Amino acid sequence: MAKDPLEVANLASEVANGNFGDERLNKRLGAIVGRLVKDPSLSLPQAFDSAGLEGAYRFFSNPLVTPEGILSAHEEATNQRCGTRDDFLVVHDSSNFSYREHGERNGLGPTRRNTPGSRQVFFAHASLAVSADGNRRPLGVVALETWTRPAVPKGVEYQRWEDQIRAVSARLDGGANAIHLADREADDYEMFYSLQRDKLRFVVRCLNNRWLADTLTPQKLHALFALLPSTVEREVQLPRRKPRPTAITQKIYPAREARMATLCISAAKVLLKKPKSIRPHTIHPPESVAINVVRVWEPNPPAGEAAIEWYLYTTEPIETAEQQLLVVDYYRARWRIEEYFKCIKTGCDFLSRQLHDYEALVNLLATFAPIAYRLLLIRSEATRDPDQPGAELLSTDQLDVLRIRGRLKLSSNPTAGEVYFAVAALGGHIKYSGNPGWLTLARGYQKLDILTEGWVAAKLQLTSDQR
16 A cells, blocks of 8 residues: 655655656656655756756656656555545646746647737646545645647647546546545536536536526526525635736635635535537537535625635535535635645746756656645645654654754654744744745755755764774
């Protein structure tokens, strides 16, 4: 059974485990991961010596190397971790990787077709497994798909949600135990029909105020739920949200101050009416689809603040208040993948990578995918249970170094929380400035690894001198 790869050696061993037919490629992948995981924020020239750098460049540009091959062993280890659980979550989301407008990277495309903007962009759709027990513990990456937008449309891009859900379900041994989570972009009538038909489980946030088919007079989803009373209430702490950089993201994620919010929850089974416009490559769905819906809303938001409101489509049961709350909690785990993409872009400093073509960039992204998962896992464990033993996060040598060279004093048996903030302090984090960011954590782990290497080498030298 695959272990959680908290230690560097464990991750390198998990990622490079017979991925390719050529054993030299397997060894090279293991060496690359072993080096990059020690400080994901370093540029490739900083991370490797001359021979290692040349080997890394040749690996990422090798036509025999693919993202699927790089991730195959890690995906299998993730599958094993998921297999130990009854239910688990698979969070799906997409992100773009955009480089400067006048760059010369080959094989990239536009942000949007026929609109001004960068022509140096590629996209990635990731699927991250997470525990469903309320801890939201990251379990690993189960799929990664990348693409660019050519000048002439090719295929139907939004079908990636259903395609990847199906691919992940087929790959996972416990596919029946997987509950798939997706944001508003995945709101698709045909997908709801086909996934339910094939007994695949999901929670998807509603984008469209759809027409209903089971009312005496024409009625939309929101109008029906406006008549339904709250089943249960819950108080939640909403974090502060900074202003977003674009008009589109500002509309989707409006800025807000931190506040305690009282949320109401209601639920019903509805019959969605088939939309007039059906996507290309249609599977000819029926005229209506029955589906469970959970509404979450804030009846009395503070003046000037946008009210919280979600509509969640789901296959999960909703008969009781407890079941409705469970659906809401499942969807709240979707934020794990937002953190995951931020870890790749910031903690791993991916957008600063100087590779010059699409194939090399996506191979590098696949290499960083499990590294970012490890960083997310470490932070998750430290914040989930800060009182657990710190030895769960660091080796004995690392703890010894942190006691001697760390800026924060550690107790004799430090907790995970103490260790987490001590590592962050090595990266420049100030004690009273909130939780550390990804770049600060990456720098802290990098400095700790360098100091630990020297510590271990010194101990070996002392042992050698005593012989």
